[in-house]
Amino acid sequence: MPELPEVETVRRGLVQALLCKRFSDVFVYRSDLRFPIPENFCSALKGRTVSELVRRGKYIVGILDSGCAFILHLGMSGRAKIFDSQTPYHPEKHDHVMLETEDGIRIVYHDPRRFGFIRLEDAAKWQELPPFDRMGPEPMAEEHVFNGQILREVLLSRSGPVKNVLLDQRVVAGLGNIYVCEALFDAGISPERSAYSLGESECSRLARSIRKILERAIDAGGSTLRDYQKTDGSLGYFQHQFSVYGREGRPCGGCDCGKGAVVRTVQAGRSTFSCPVKQV
Ligand SMILES: [Zn+2]
Structure with missing residues (x-):
């Protein structure tokens, strides 16, 4: 499932292909995605130029010269x-x-599971609409937008396990199961810890780890971006080395715990991968 780095990779690919370009034609082959594609989608895009492509959380927002915005979510696939x-x-x-x-x-938008969707909104107002109106800070933004102190303020009011709380897009934008597991491992924090129990220095560490893990993944995506035309032209998924995610029973990458076996648990119905020695 695409998370912030994959969505950012797609956005960068679309910037290369679409920015300042005019749409000469638009075809909808199948409109029943998670939500139906708006009936006026083709007419809203045709003849229009893309003036800006931004990402917010796991969404890509394309601003058109008409004052309209198309909002794309990649869903699961x-x-x-x-x-x-x-x-x-x-x-x-x-x-x-x-x-x-x-x-x-x-x-071409390709989506086997059809959990993705496309919306049309007023370019001046999309940020005031759900889910953007309550979305948490962008973890890759400047230090004053996202840091340990800001993270701690949100976590203090949450009693659930920190793993589950970090998946809530109102806490931090763009994180999903993979990068939450990786960030908690990097920060040495147990996924089972109650969110409010994290101290000041742990929150600083966690904020730094989130930023670092995402930056690394975006770099990995960037290298596939240079190669995408050599493969099948598809963007947004890349081979990336994970330390714990999907590595149950295998050594935790770069961990000096000595035991070296990643443990899989289930939290809120989703797999969590962690090192029980490093993460406390
Ligand atoms: Zn370990």
């Missing part, structure tokens, strides 16, 4: 495929939307 003007494109299974720019680039 959404991808963007980009075809240059030299590459023939034939719609494949699970291709739901195709955008064509004036210079012949085609961007």
